[in-house]
Amino acid sequence: xxxxxxxxxxxxxRSDWLAFLDTWFTPxxxxxxxxxxxxxxxASQLEMRQAVVLPEDEWNSLAREDGRVTAVTRGDITYSGxxxxxxxxxxxxxxxxxxxxxxxxxxxxxxxxDETARVSVQVLCGAGSIPSANSDQHAGDCxxxxxxxxxxxP
Numbered sequence: 001x002x003x004x005x006x007x008x009x010x011x012x013x014r015s016d017w018l019a020f021l022d023t024w025f026t027p028x029x030x031x032x033x034x035x036x037x038x039x040x041x042x043a044s045q046l047e048m049r050q051a052v053v054l055p056e057d058e059w060n061s062l063a064r065e066d067g068r069v070t071a072v073t074r075g076d077i078t079y080s081g082x083x084x085x086x087x088x089x090x091x092x093x094x095x096x097x098x099x100x101x102x103x104x105x106x107x108x109x110x111x112x113x114d115e116t117a118r119v120s121v122q123v124l125c126g127a128g129s130i131p132s133a134n135s136d137q138h139a140g141d142c143x144x145x146x147x148x149x150x151x152x153x154p
Contacts, residue, residue, distance in 0.1 A: 005071035009063035026143035029128035048147035065103035089126030094151045120152040
């Protein structure tokens, strides 16, 4: 959860970061048609892009100040089952994440501030998880099925 919100605007462009995040996703095995699986995955990727990654104007503002964001999960991650998942390999994890925004102050120093968010992510670990092409991923690796813009509590 925290890894998706950790980035450095000086080490990656926004579009490269978005493309990298897309590789974290795998289709939802609960859908029977490939078309439905791909459509749902693309909708989930868009939801994560809109909720996690800064809008382009904010990214650019942070980049002009040599900015970065570091996220840390605070406390326990709670897990719950996913409805209609016959495999038992899907879980929804929910946790509090503290995001630390750091910016150059223009005088060789930095300023930082924290924001806290409670988020949930649906993951699939097991045979249904499909590795991204041209990656070091393996079948069965845990991958994101859906990112929720808020928390999903059991």
